[in-house]
Amino acid sequence: MAHDISFDQRVDQAVHDTSLQEAVHLTQDRLRTGRIKAAGELDNVDEWRQMASDIRSHTIENLDSYLEQFADNVEANGGHIHIAVDDKEAVTVVNRILKEVNAQSVVKSKSMVAEEIHLNESLEASGVKVTETDLGEYIIQLADEKPSHIIAPAIHKTRKQVTELFSKEAGYQLSEEAEELCDFARGKLRQEFLQADVGISGCNFAVAESGSVVLVENEGNIRLTTSLPKTHIVLMGMERIVPGWKELDVVLSMLPRSATGQRLTTYVTAVNSARQPLDVDGPENLHVVIIDNGRSDILGTAYEEVLKCIRCGACINVCPIYRHIGGHAYGSVYNGPIGAVLSPLLDDYEETKELPFASSLCGACTDVCPVKIPLHELLIEHRKDEVDKGFAGKREGMTFDMFGKMTTKPWLYAKGVKWAHAATKPFSEEDEITKGPSLLREWTNSKSMKRPPNMSFREWWERERKE
Structure with a gap:
């Protein structure tokens, strides 16, 4: 494909x-x-x-x-x-x-x-x-x-x-x-x-x-x-x-x-x-x-339940991603949530690596599936497999590796939270990050996100407790 x-x-x-x-x-x-x-x-x-x-x-x-x-x-x-x-x-x-x-x-x-x-x-x-x-x-x-x-x-x-x-x-x-x-x-x-x-x-x-x-x-x-x-x-x-x-x-x-x-x-x-x-x-x-x-090849794997599909399209009809990009953007015979799960299994990640990420993981697809396929869970499974097989990209891997190390060390996490407000100033207008750096850029091209506050909840709580 x-x-x-x-x-x-x-x-x-x-x-x-x-x-x-x-x-x-x-x-x-x-x-x-x-x-x-x-x-x-x-x-x-x-x-x-x-x-x-x-x-x-x-x-x-x-x-x-x-x-x-x-x-x-x-x-x-x-x-x-x-x-x-x-x-x-x-x-x-x-x-x-x-x-x-x-x-x-x-x-x-x-x-x-x-x-x-x-x-x-x-x-x-x-x-x-x-x-x-x-x-x-x-x-x-x-x-x-x-x-x-x-x-x-x-x-x-x-x-x-x-x-x-x-x-x-x-x-x-x-x-x-x-x-x-x-x-x-x-x-x-x-x-x-x-x-x-x-x-x-x-x-x-x-x-x-x-x-x-x-x-x-x-x-x-x-x-x-x-x-x-x-x-x-x-x-x-x-x-x-x-x-x-x-x-x-x-x-x-x-x-x-x-x-x-x-x-x-x-x-x-x-x-x-x-x-x-x-x-x-x-x-x-x-x-x-x-x-x-x-x-x-799908039989006996973590994805076996996708074979239960009866091709009704209900998952597509509730998908907010499909609503905005239609079917052809998926580039696959099968589109929408079912396509995002099935296509990488019938083809390979080389051609379809973006599809498991073309989802908000809202779970609406799973809720309406008449044969109860856990579609959003299978999308998460695909994402894990892509990372394990090296399809995530070095920059993304380094970013999340750094985030993982920071969140598992309390002292480093506390410093990161403290510096976040100042560090995001060059990318912000008032209290909104409007031009994010690196991986955030794709998000802020169409949306804005709140800038981290000048004071963390823990700092605020400590101050209030003393007062």
Whole structure:
């Protein structure tokens, strides 16, 4: 994951992008409010969260046996299972399937794991036409951008910007009316559905006991993607599994409530097999690609709980950092708090070292997570690991080393407190530090901080006691 510009430059661009601020604030507020309302309908929401957490923990702890059961059932139902160790192998598997059926065009529903393995770029390089059919994904495909949110990929786009993109694609000027914009997209995408050779979908949940792939949506594009083309390929992160339908009922109740504030999405599709003799539609072939790509390395580590994630985006919708910088500033497929934890595990600290520090550690993400992932605690764990592995930087290391020595020696700490007022005078205006030195400079570039008082609390207390 290489970038042309640094994390600081991406953040600077984002915080000065007024259109992004407007779009992100609007959608984030709507999604957050919807979750609060939906959670309020469940008087015992914490009990539901605990049940969902327990199900996901149990599944991750027994992942090998449930994956084996799922794979056996898919094959028993007539489907084909492929195991991909990493992104390159996953892309190779998909390309091989496309060549076997001589595919020229592909329709895709929204899939974060497809973004993770950079599938579109590979398919297009092979001469295959790829069309995103989720409305948000279609918008950012036209804009030649990446998703900026797990469930709302075009959250950063205003209606005016979408109108400009669609008008350019249409060859004539469209109005900003939502109905006209949706009619245009529907007409364009319907043609792609009818002529596509292969449909590629993600996988919200895989049911081990039946070999079913469960997909949730609000637009109907997934049902067309999985039923009209002759071949259906499912891209599945290896952790996207539940033991049975009873467990699915719990996590499926939590997902839409946490994501969009719905009790249930408009469509819930369970794909059990390719077309059967008595079926009137459906694909002739079903392929399920189970993708590891670093997930198995997380098992048994301090970060294992991140694999419980059901990709609802609730943590993103309450994050004050995401609110100001949007998704693209993270420079990763997964953004927000979940991305700040997951991305360094799937990539490495060299490319993602800033992300665990792109957090206020307010804990709001942990409070809303429907499967109770301790996100802010895992961010702290990342910070400790980065320091241990030497990613913190020498200047920062020296500064905190000096601070540590000062705070563990009472006499030195007392002198430091006594001198702090005078030492900060060159950097202050009245009682505010406005142009901090060294590491404080990044803070005071956008905020001020109180100057240490001329008298410490201990000195004041001693004086008052004597008087």
